[in-house]
Amino acid sequence: MDLEIRFLGPWEITAGDRVVRLAGRRRIGVLARLALEAGRPVRAERIIEEVWADSTAATAAKQLHIVISKLRETLGGEDVIETVPGAYRLTLDRDRVDAHLFTRLAARARAAHAKGQSAAADALFGQALGLWRGPALTEVDAPWARIEADRLESERLTVLEEHADLRLAAGDHHALAADLAAHVTAHPLRERPAAQLMLALHRAARSSEALAVYQSTRRFLVRELGTEPSTELRRLHQAILVHDPVLDLGAPARQAAPAEPITPAELPAGTQAFTARAAEIERLRAALLSADAATITVIDGPGGVGKSALAVHVAHTLTGRFTDGVVYVNLHGATAGLAPLTPIEALRHLLRSLGLDGTAVPANPDEAAARYRSLTATGNLLVILDNARDARQVRPLIPGGAGCRVLITGRAPLAVLDNAHHLHLGALGEADAGALLTRVVGEERVRAEPEAAARIVRLCGGIPLALRIAGARLAARPGLALSDLAGRL
Structure with a gap:
């Protein structure tokens, strides 16, 4: 969606190259309230109370419905404002609203400064302050809007003064x-x-x-x-x-840190033969994009069922939503021949991924976990904790920010984790398992021996890893008949 809303100065809405004209005190007020909570539901009662204020109109709820319809028409579609039970939600990335982008850039500037990246912090503070074109929310004169405007102005002054400290030091x-x-x-x-x-x-x-x-x-x-x-x-x-x-x-110290904050992009490559799981993909995407309090999503299931492949596949579809990057750690909870990572070993990886120099990583696990929570407190980060052993291993690795999301895979369901969505992954159905084998082996060979292909699928029990191994053996030996392989399984 190309829609952008700006109210850190004169009200301005754009959709791509088009300027969107919005007229009417109540339309502007409703959109302002929704934009201040972009991505989160706002109760209809709250909107009526704030925008309609002391109006005694018994038809306020109906008027709100009409205003929402007009806004959808003006902004370009029904899906711009979503109706949820008892509330409405502006389905717009928060960075598309200048007030939220200002807050995030300021948070990134503080994080860069904490890492010693002064040049990057200076640039980010400058970008944040550059979003301001005048006083905020001037077109909305309701008491609630004045409170929000005062809050935003207070944040602007604080950021300006933090930037001044940085400039003095430089x-x-x-x-x-x-x-x-x-x-x-x-x-x-x-x-x-x-x-x-x-x-x-x-x-x-x-x-x-x-x-x-x-x-x-x-x-x-x-x-x-x-x-x-x-x-x-x-x-x-x-x-x-x-x-x-x-x-x-004094003479400014040389910075060994990079000039720009590190944005990790650590996802492994996706599986080319990834097949099916459409319902599971949608459930995971909804959980990871949800604005509710559950920041953790756990995929559990038996070995070889495709938990890691599903997690990586879904994460690849969402990388653009997490502006501070994606970090990935294989915790080796069930890796043959390898001991599971300890929390401090995983924390060292995570902290280095977030730009902390290895020598600055605390040796004490509690201190390292605290530093990790501080660095992620205001972030918009996706953390993949693959192959987890148990809740004790992953608890210290949960980031501190409400804007962060964690996707965990493991054989255990980790039901004791708070604020978590859970997805149990089972074997593929016969049709999906057959489609996976076909993608690996090739449609021509499967069509030539359909009964043998069906037998391989049954013998593999719908387990994707077993199907891929069987398919790889066939792909590596073009002369091997499917019936011969089925007889050996």
Whole structure:
């Protein structure tokens, strides 16, 4: 879907190259509420309460239904806004709404900064702030919209000030002083940007101006709040007065980290002969794309039934939905000749996949798990935990963010995991098993010996791995009759 909604500034909707015109206070209000919860259901009662406000119209529910119909018509289709029991959901990727994209870019910037990737963090902060074209939600004047607008503005100010800290550390004080001056004037009660401006001016050899910023800030705080500046701001003022060398910028350390955040793409190649499982594919896709609290999906079943192949196949269809990448770990829970991975071994792999230098991975399992949860707290990541042994092995590997999804395969159902969808995978039916054998061996050979092919299918018990092994033997020996192989099984 090419639809994009922007309200960090004047209201703007585009569908590809087309600008979508939206008129009507209630239509804009309903779409704004749905966009703020993009991908998640919003109760009809909540929409009516907020958008219709103090209206006593007994037909508000009917009016809402009409508004939804008009929005669907304007936005290009019935599937744009989905009706769910008692609610409506805007079926739009959250990155297609500028407010959500802003939040995600800011989170990625913080994560990059935490990894020491200053250049990448600087670029991401800049992209996030660049989405703002003016005050948010100006076309909606309802109380709920003002609350949301104030929340978004508070987030913008915080991100701007976090970016200023990064720029100060990078030695960008000359340009930063000019950028912060207007910010401090517009928000005279915020001490953090005042301190940043003072430090930037001092480092730019403009200490007298830095001291003037302090005096102006102090006067405003005393007049408006009846309070003196914080201890931190007073200490900075004193340090500038005495030209304390602790305020000087040291030489920026060289970064060994890459200039861009790492986006892992670790999926193994899919199985070319993958066959059937249409219902299971749809169930898994729905579970992984669901906005409910269940972030974990478990596929269980006997060995050779195709759990790993199904997981990888489904994951390949969803890679574009997870903007922070896909990580894959084979936990070797039932691999012959190999011991299952310990949680700390798996965590080392996951943390390195997320860009953490190997020397920075904590040796303590609890500390490593905590670091992993921190790095994934705001992420949009798909984690594949293949061939798991038990719940104890996988629990430390569950990411911390609500935007992350985990797909686990294993022989045990792992029923003790909280907030999980479960899918038991059984053997293929006779028709699907025959189709799999045909894809591996070739239609001509199967058509020449249909009874032998049917016998091979029965002897393999509908187990995909057994069918692939039998098919591979036939494919490797074009002269081997299917009846001969069936007699050997």
